[in-house]
Amino acid sequence: MRKWIFIATLIFVVSTVLAVSLLRNDENPAGIVQSMDVVVEEGSVRFTANDGSHSQTIAAGQQAEIDSPSSIVDLTSNDEKQEDETHMIAAKPVSASQPSPLSATETVMGSLSLSIVDAWGEAIENGKVEIGQKSAHFNDGQAKIADVPVGTHTLTVTAKGYAPAEQTLELNGHMSQTVTLEYLITLDCYVFASGSGDRNSRVAEKSGVDVVLWKGKPVLRPLSSRTTIPFSSWKGNQTIVFERNANEIYIRDANQDFIPQEIDRYNTADAKKGDRLAGISGCMMRVGDQSLRKLAPELSSAGDLNSRYLRIWDTLAVNTMGIDLFLPIELEREGKRFMTYVEVDKINEKTPGEIVMTLKTDNNGHCRFENLPAAMYYVLAQKGEEKSQIDAIYPIRGASYLQLAQSCKLRVNLKRPGVKLRGVAGVANAAVVLKSNEGGEGLSVVRSDAEGSADFPKVPFGKYTVTVTPPAGSSYETKTLALTIEEPYKIVTIEYEMETAFSVSGRVIDTNTQTPVPDFCLNLFRNKSDAESYEMLGDYAFTKTGADGNFTFENVIPGKYDIELLVKRGTYAGYVAIGGVLVPDCISLAYSSKIEVTDEDIDNVEIFVEPGVETTFAGTVLDSNGTPRAGAKLFLDNGQFGIWRSTGVSDENGKFQFSVVTAADANPYEKTVTALSIQDRIQEGHSYGMGFSGTTVKGFGDRAEGMNYFCITEDQRLMAKGETAVKCKAGDTISGIVVTLRDLEENLSLTGRIITPDGRKPEGISIHVQKGDGYSRIEEDGTYKIFGLKPGTASLQISVPTNQSSNADGIESKRHDYVDEFIEVEIPEDGSTVTRDIELTPAGFLKGRLIDAQGHAVAKANVWARGERSHGYEKSGKNGEFWIVGLRPGVEHTITIYPSNKQFSLNEADLIGKMEGLLPGLDNIIIQVKNNE
Numbered sequence: 001m002r003k004w005i006f007i008a009t010l011i012f013v014v015s016t017v018l019a020v021s022l023l024r025n026d027e028n029p030a031g032i033v034q035s036m037d038v039v040v041e042e043g044s045v046r047f048t049a050n051d052g053s054h055s056q057t058i059a060a061g062q063q064a065e066i067d068s069p070s071s072i073v074d075l076t077s078n079d080e081k082q083e084d085e086t087h088m089i090a091a092k093p094v095s096a097s098q099p100s101p102l103s104a105t106e107t108v109m110g111s112l113s114l115s116i117v118d119a120w121g122e123a124i125e126n127g128k129v130e131i132g133q134k135s136a137h138f139n140d141g142q143a144k145i146a147d148v149p150v151g152t153h154t155l156t157v158t159a160k161g162y163a164p165a166e167q168t169l170e171l172n173g174h175m176s177q178t179v180t181l182e183y184l185i186t187l188d189c190y191v192f193a194s195g196s197g198d199r200n201s202r203v204a205e206k207s208g209v210d211v212v213l214w215k216g217k218p219v220l221r222p223l224s225s226r227t228t229i230p231f232s233s234w235k236g237n238q239t240i241v242f243e244r245n246a247n248e249i250y251i252r253d254a255n256q257d258f259i260p261q262e263i264d265r266y267n268t269a270d271a272k273k274g275d276r277l278a279g280i281s282g283c284m285m286r287v288g289d290q291s292l293r294k295l296a297p298e299l300s301s302a303g304d305l306n307s308r309y310l311r312i313w314d315t316l317a318v319n320t321m322g323i324d325l326f327l328p329i330e331l332e333r334e335g336k337r338f339m340t341y342v343e344v345d346k347i348n349e350k351t352p353g354e355i356v357m358t359l360k361t362d363n364n365g366h367c368r369f370e371n372l373p374a375a376m377y378y379v380l381a382q383k384g385e386e387k388s389q390i391d392a393i394y395p396i397r398g399a400s401y402l403q404l405a406q407s408c409k410l411r412v413n414l415k416r417p418g419v420k421l422r423g424v425a426g427v428a429n430a431a432v433v434l435k436s437n438e439g440g441e442g443l444s445v446v447r448s449d450a451e452g453s454a455d456f457p458k459v460p461f462g463k464y465t466v467t468v469t470p471p472a473g474s475s476y477e478t479k480t481l482a483l484t485i486e487e488p489y490k491i492v493t494i495e496y497e498m499e500t501a502f503s504v505s506g507r508v509i510d511t512n513t514q515t516p517v518p519d520f521c522l523n524l525f526r527n528k529s530d531a532e533s534y535e536m537l538g539d540y541a542f543t544k545t546g547a548d549g550n551f552t553f554e555n556v557i558p559g560k561y562d563i564e565l566l567v568k569r570g571t572y573a574g575y576v577a578i579g580g581v582l583v584p585d586c587i588s589l590a591y592s593s594k595i596e597v598t599d600e601d602i603d604n605v606e607i608f609v610e611p612g613v614e615t616t617f618a619g620t621v622l623d624s625n626g627t628p629r630a631g632a633k634l635f636l637d638n639g640q641f642g643i644w645r646s647t648g649v650s651d652e653n654g655k656f657q658f659s660v661v662t663a664a665d666a667n668p669y670e671k672t673v674t675a676l677s678i679q680d681r682i683q684e685g686h687s688y689g690m691g692f693s694g695t696t697v698k699g700f701g702d703r704a705e706g707m708n709y710f711c712i713t714e715d716q717r718l719m720a721k722g723e724t725a726v727k728c729k730a731g732d733t734i735s736g737i738v739v740t741l742r743d744l745e746e747n748l749s750l751t752g753r754i755i756t757p758d759g760r761k762p763e764g765i766s767i768h769v770q771k772g773d774g775y776s777r778i779e780e781d782g783t784y785k786i787f788g789l790k791p792g793t794a795s796l797q798i799s800v801p802t803n804q805s806s807n808a809d810g811i812e813s814k815r816h817d818y819v820d821e822f823i824e825v826e827i828p829e830d831g832s833t834v835t836r837d838i839e840l841t842p843a844g845f846l847k848g849r850l851i852d853a854q855g856h857a858v859a860k861a862n863v864w865a866r867g868e869r870s871h872g873y874e875k876s877g878k879n880g881e882f883w884i885v886g887l888r889p890g891v892e893h894t895i896t897i898y899p900s901n902k903q904f905s906l907n908e909a910d911l912i913g914k915m916e917g918l919l920p921g922l923d924n925i926i927i928q929v930k931n932n933e
Contacts, residue, residue, distance in 0.1 A: 127159030205365025216376030405488035426452020450901035506605025516549025521566035618657040619737025628654025749789035816886035844920025867893035
């Protein structure tokens with residue numbers, strides 16, 4: 001009955017309104033109507049305008065607003081308890097200027113569904129939503145609020161670690177809305193007193209220190225799908241294009257002016273197209289992933305970072321601003337994790353942006369900046385005359401460790417721009433004078449080394465003038481540079497144009513078709529016989545042929561060079577060098593074109609190559625019981641046979657397939673397919689090798705391009721090995737190969753103890769099999785084992801590490817506990833195990849100083865000590881000091897000294913000093929040398 005009472009009341013109200021309107025004889029314009037709120041308490045009601053312009057059905061508990069220009073509205077009740085009845089309500093337009101007629105006063109309610117995300121689009125875990133008088137907590141980025149009156153409201157969304165978002169919202173019925181929150185940065189700063197110069201040698205916390213915070217450029221919004229970043233490293237420059245999708249970042253393109261290094265035994269490599277980003281500086285994309293490296297605390301994130309994907313992307317996108325950033329980036333390629341280190345280009349040397357605030361450290365040397373807007377930041381600690389380095393804080397950083405200093409370590413680099421060979425790019429043997437602008441004589445004079453660097457270890461803060469006098473015989477002019485030093489570390493570069501430089505160009509040609517070969521990779525090397533020192537050997541330049549087969553090397557100074565043909569896996573373009581099956585590996589120059597640059601460009605170099613031929617090996621790996629063995633690594637021995645096109649690893653059924661590329665050859669060959677079963681991780685509490693860095697023996701070693709062998713590293717253990725001989729020709733597919741693994745313990749060739757005179761357990765010792773084929777392992781108790789040696793003479797080298805520590809002024813202490821030993825052992829024909837203990841001999845040293853004719857210290861000279869089965873090397877320090885350790889006692893040694901730009905030479909004329917008949921144990925040797933030039 002209540003419904004009908006309500007409807008009757010509603011009819012009465014509407015009729016009254018219409019009657020009043022008729023009595024006033026108002027002619028209202030069509031289209032201006034009075035809205036009515038209708039509430040149904042039971043059943044349902046269908047509203048229909050008689051002209052068909054409006055129809056709506058509402059159920060009990062709902063509301064509807066009738067706003068129609070029609071004069072008659074048909075209301076039909078659909079109450080199951082009663083028969084349907086139709087009620088007619090008269091409605092007439094009213095003038096907007098007339099008083100509003102009476103209408104139902106029920107409030108129209110709406111609802112709101114929200115998605116709360118960050119700029120990446122990742123859902124924000126939890127927080128609170130407020131609108132009108134309503135509020136609700138959300139989880140997993142989703143919130144829903146009902147019973148909110150329609151109209152204009154202020155919507156506020158808050159979440160821990162994010163800036164609040166507030167917006168005006170016009171609610172009209174049910175709405176769906178996405179709200180984007182921006183993360184906030186919290187930074188903990190720790191300040192330490194001056195230590196040894198090593199940032200990890202922190203003496204004590206410093207209280208009452210001012211820590212200044214600058215704000216750099218804000219993060220980029222909205223996010224782009226790609227970001228292009230220029231990087232630099234000691235190898236050269238590279239440009240990497242990162243691209244993102246919903247849950248990952250990968251490398252879309254990587255352009256380098258050097259040959260990308262493949263993944264090595266230390267899990268490092270250069271970035272390549274298709275690599276997936278795993279993390280930066282220990283901040284991993286996937287929560288719970290462990291970084292490959294233990295990073296310094298200042299490079300790690302603070303706690304559980306929110307908006308992890310977004311912060312990593314922002315770090316990539318803003319890292320070209322301000323101070324150099326050295327980012328350890330972790331990538332994944334074909335399921336394998338590896339590190340690549342990149343140094344971001346410096347845009348300017350001053351910190352950009354405004355000072356945000358300054359805080360003082362507490363008694364623990366700590367202060368915290370909280371709730372900082374997402375941006376790049378910089379911090380500096382200072383107290384009195386002491387200052388720290390300016391530290392760049394990118395979005396994934398959560399902490400900064402600042403060490404105060406009273407002086408600066410200054411490096412002045414003298415470079416020839418455009419030259420990529422170290423030692424040629426630098427201007428060597430120039431006199432660099434640093435003079436204070438406050439008057440007085442030159443603070444210090446340093447000669448630039450072979451790479452053009454001059455170091456000043458302790459320079460008080462202030463204003464200076466740097467004067468560079470080029471070496472004698474050079475056509476360069478003297479240069480000066482005004483310099484303000486106000487931080488503990490500073491590097492400045494002074495550039496000199498090339499005195500004489502030329503280009504080398506030519507073409508790569510298919511020898512069979514005489515057509516040009518595109519995308520063929522080449523390197524230009526300084527010829528060894530023409531190089532001034534070993535330090536000057538290395539890549540001069542890397543280039544790739546164009547579509548017409550042409551190539552060019554720019555900025556080549558006069559000298560003799562080798563053009564190396566790069567046909568390793570990372571650079572293979574379908575062609576190899578002519579000359580046989582053995583293809584040049586990463587250190588061979590056997591297939592290179594020799595040229596000499598004198599006084600003009602060279603533009604007629606022709607290099608002939610031939611198509612590569614692929615040879616495939618396939619089969620099964622079994623254990624000693626005949627069970628298929630998964631995860632075994634396979635390779636070919638008997639020489640560096642071709643380029644690996646695929647990696648041989650047995651699958652879950654023991655099946656494997658790999659291939660190599662060689663030059664065409666009709667000759668038959670016999671190769672040995674070798675399988676290794678390797679335990680990849682050290683078991684907790686047990687160490688194999690005691691710091692042993694790996695073994696490089698025949699059949700083992702770096703998994704380098706063009707080299708078909710592996711290295712067993714300190715965190716691996718070789719468990720079993722198997723070999724099978726196969727016959728093949730280049731281009732064959734050899735299938736059905738069966739390799740049966742044999743546990744190494746069944747093939748123990750040589751064992752014994754490593755004995756020291758003082759009974760101390762030797763640490764860090766490694767054993768290398770120099771002659772023979774075998775694998776060595778050292779157990780924790782000093783027992784060594786060598787497996788797989790074949791009958792005959794085996795030569796071993798027992799290597800002992802050097803232990804040293806240094807301070808800001810140079811070497812503080814250095815020792816080499818034992819002498820490296822070289823022994824030979826005869827392995828019997830029957831393969832029985834030989835037992836032989838190895839006794840280590842305590843090592844001696846030679847220590848002294850180098851001076852010139854005037855008694856001045858001679859720094860950075862190359863000092864060699866040689867005796868029978870004993871040798872050592874050292875560069876003299878800034879005070880001329882040298883300390884050569886690891887020398888065999890009781891053996892006479894000769895010290896030979898070479899200038900800084902010649903590490904070693906067979907030419908006696910290159911010597912600048914020499915002393916003979918020295919027995920290890922001397923610590924006060926004074927050697928007068930010629931000028932260190």
